Amino acid sequence: MHIVYVSDGKAGHRSQALGLFKAMQRQSVETVSFEEILIEDLALFPLLLGLFRRSIPQLQTTPDFIFGVGSHTQLRVLLLGKIYTQAKTVILMKPNYPFAWFDYSVIPAHDNVQAFDHVIVTQGALNPIVNEQRHQSGRILIALGGSSKRHQWHDEKVFTSIQTIVEQHSDSEIVLTTSRRTPASFVARLNAHPFLPQVHFFPVEQTPQGWIFEEMQKAEAVWVTEDSVSMIYEALTAGCRVGVIAMDRVKQDRITTSVDGLLTKGIVSESLLFAQLPEPNAFKEAERVATYLLAQ
Structure with missing residues (x-):
């Protein structure tokens, strides 16, 4: 074929x-x-x-x-x-x-x-992801997007969310990454911030192709800024528990409605606490x- x-x-x-x-x-x-x-x-x-x-x-x-x-x-x-x-x-x-x-x-x-x-x-x-059942207990991935035609980046709101996740999960291993839309000034702020030793920061420029998919296979939970809708679905397909980091919305459309639908159904959560994230869903749409x- x-x-x-x-x-x-x-x-x-x-x-x-x-x-x-x-x-x-x-x-x-x-x-x-x-x-x-x-x-x-x-x-x-x-x-x-x-x-x-x-x-x-x-x-x-x-x-x-x-x-x-x-x-x-x-x-x-x-x-x-x-x-x-x-x-x-x-x-x-x-x-x-x-x-x-x-x-x-x-x-x-x-x-x-x-x-x-x-x-x-x-x-x-x-997406090309499958759940490989390799998730490590206590491993967290935080994936950041940026401004889009429907979301406005807000430094303090996003930074406060990151700090809360880090402080509330001091016993977890946390991997933090950005996207090409993440403001350079915010990346500089993350580089300068004295995070706890268990936080590993990998700006997107330092990650090879396929890196984010591999991290989703290892993470037990993934937090994604709500502008990155494709990453939300990729994390669900990988079998992770998924949290959404809220951002300011410029407008409401079919994409934001899609995220709201996931929140309403309890498939993802805006909670910043691991214990309050929904259990993984069996997302196998390509299959x-x-x-x-x-x-x-």
Whole structure:
């Protein structure tokens, strides 16, 4: 089985496609291969020629599935689906085109779309994480984001939350990390602060690719600033107990509503105490989607 992923080069989108590929790879009885091709390498005129030739030279192997994530990938996915008619097209978002134009659409619940035969609704975006059951008792991860179009960074509010977590868990091993959106002045403040010896600070610039996923496998609990919605779902998928560090909201939209839904259902908590965090949830959304696609 061969999967072609039409890529817009965005890491977050690629993570979703990889998550579904790896889940299908784990479940399939046959070998599953993965090929990524950038939209820049799929010019429209050669694709239109491919409609007549029933193939394009960029693909060496005939696909069984064609994945796309991101608005700019959708037209290419549609055209590839017309060239390779035996392949199933899968768009991992709410499409800009009619649902019927794709074989399957995988859409997060916050987009308020009803599930039906060819529309699969998920809790959050897919990711490549699985719970490897390696969580260490008393190990905590704090992951910081930054300002976004819906959240405003507030130094004192975030710093006070970090201090409370550290002070209330003096017997725990705590790993603290940032993102590329975390203000440089706040990173400098963290570097200068005399945290307790059990706090290990790793700014994002010092972490290799995949580091955060490995830390989630080891952490028993993860606190994430609420702007980092993808990390909230990644921590849930890893099998951690998850706390949300509140931030000032600039506006309310479908993404903030998604976080509020997790809080209301008791899947995550705004508490800064480990004992008050919900028990881990069995988040296996990529596995569930893979099972559905392979069964068709």
